[in-house]
Amino acid sequence: MVFRKLKGAASTPARYTRGVRRLNSSGIERSRLAWALTQPRLVQTARAEDSCLLCRAGQVNEAALCPVCQTMLSDEESRLAERWMNGVGP
Numbered sequence: 312m313v314f315r316k317l318k319g320a321a322s323t324p325a326r327y328t329r330g331v332r333r334l335n336s337s338g339i340e341r342s343r344l345a346w347a348l349t350q351p352r353l354v355q356t357a358r359a360e361d362s363c364l365l366c367r368a369g370q371v372n373e374a375a376l377c378p379v380c381q382t383m384l385s386d387e388e389s390r391l392a393e394r395w396m397n398g399v400g401p
């Protein structure tokens with residue numbers, strides 16, 4: 312897929328590519344964190360960008376959460392986050 316797209320890359324608007332890759336620039340809503348922790352694509356993208364799922368701060372851990380947000384997780388959220396930190400995944 313990538314290789315086939317290379318030829319037409321110049322005519323593909325950069326805006327479209329960014330729109331697909333970027334998450335909400337202000338982070339996700341707190342109420343959606345448990346859901347987000349079950350979405351490998353969200354977690355992995357945030358981790359690759361070193362950008363906390365909730366507040367977009369850096370120094371995120373394996374669950375894509377910064378040290379501050381990590382301390383405010385509910386029981387369910389920390390259980391999901393721990394699965395990422397143990398390498399189990401969602």
Ligand SMILES: [Zn+2]
Binds near residue numbers: 378
């Ligand atoms: Zn954070």
